[in-house]
Amino acid sequence: MRFVETWIPATLVATRDLSPGIREFLILPDQFDGTAYPVGSHINVSVAIAGQPETRSYSLVGEASSQGFKIAVRRAEDSRGGSRYMWQLAAGARLDITRPASLVAVDWERDNYCLIAGGIGITPIVGAAQALARRGANVTLHYAVRSRADAAYLDELADMLGDRLVVHASDEGGRLDLDALFASLPKGTLTLFCGPMRMLDAARHAWIGAGHPLSDLRYETFGSSGTLPTEAFRVRLKDSDVELEIPRERSMLDVLNASGFEVISDCKRGECGLCAIDVVAVEGEIDHRDVFFSEHQKHSNAKICTCVSRARGTITVDTLLRADAV
Ligand code: FES
Known part of the structure; x- marks a missing residue:
């Protein structure tokens, strides 16, 4: 499935604390018709992290309502910045969001x-x-x-x-x-x-x-949840002297693209596999956070989904594309 990202302007109408660590956000697009969306739908929200625009994906809570879209965000201790950004927003804030999309097919005929x-x-x-x-x-x-x-x-x-x-x-x-x-x-x-x-x-x-x-x-699952803590790691590009630092608040995909090593992507949620690149060597450990690869494939460490997966230490990868400057 191809994800079509159409960004639409919206306003944060209200927030509500559901628990000490979970806050609900009611978001109303400027043009909103309340059309029903499938179960399991999510929207992307444009957030700013360390001054850089990034995208975070949040599941919609409940069925469609005339009030707008509801999401709930946990204030994550090891957040890469998305939950921190969301939690500092107050009612009236302007946001860019995408229209709802769902990857979970439910058939309604089961017993x-x-x-x-x-x-x-x-x-x-x-x-x-x-x-x-x-x-x-x-x-x-x-x-x-x-x-x-x-x-x-x-x-x-x-x-x-x-x-x-x-x-x-x-x-x-x-x-x-x-x-x-x-x-x-x-x-x-x-x-x-x-x-x-x-x-x-x-x-x-x-x-x-x-x-x-x-x-x-x-x-x-959530793209940010892994088995290792979220921390900075290093990525070496095969057959080059280039070594990049992936800070804890940015994805490997973003850093590679910003450095001219183009990696194509689509869902940015670890689901479609389009952003996967070859892993040549691992000095440390890979934390596969995608749901695209099988257990066996993850164990082999032959590829990594750059949009969500992270590592500890240094990994050497081959994007097959070379930065212009290299
Ligand atoms: S872009 Fe879909 S798995 Fe990374």
Whole structure:
């Protein structure tokens, strides 16, 4: 699927704190018709990080509403700058955003649905829960959080789902056992997942282990979540003396392009694989943050999705294109 990025001007109408670390933003495009968007849709928001324009992608919360687009942003301790930028905005701020787009296909004809959210991964799941509850579908939502105080939209979800909302709060010892959960699901259940990368890896293993087809596990993750902390790393260009520093607040894709080593891209969310380039050597460790490559491909470290993946130490890559100046 090709992502068409049409930027439209919009205004931040209101903010609302959902928990100490999660803030909701209501954004109204200048020209807004309230057209419905598919479950799992996201918008891109143009943010400024260290004076540079960058793009951040946020899931839309809930089904379409006449009020505008709702997103919720967690204030991330190891933020690359996007959440910091969003959190300093006040009502009335002007923004550039893209129109909603969705990568998650939901078929509505299943007998059973399972929704799983980890932390801020609840954002795209709220709309799915709304749509399924409205259809009277057999759906259960498992919401894994550190504590109920950290959770967003608990009251709304409880109203919608009643006892089909199961909160797994780790400070109450309520760890989500994905193996047991997936083993208990009837065959043909469609599961929608959104959570951090580590949880997604566990979900994929458990899903396959329980004998369900991988195509019945639909997922989203956040481009910024990895297994290593977000920190600066170095990229060496094969057959050249060029070595670039990738600061913690910028992506490898941005730095390569800004340095004249053109890398094509599309989704910038680690989903389409278009920005992948060859890895020639790794002195340190790669933190694959995409959902494009398989576990096996990630393990081989032969390629890296430059839009979201990061590293510790220095990696040598081959973009196949050479900067004009080199
Ligand atoms: S641009 Fe789509 S995975 Fe990087």
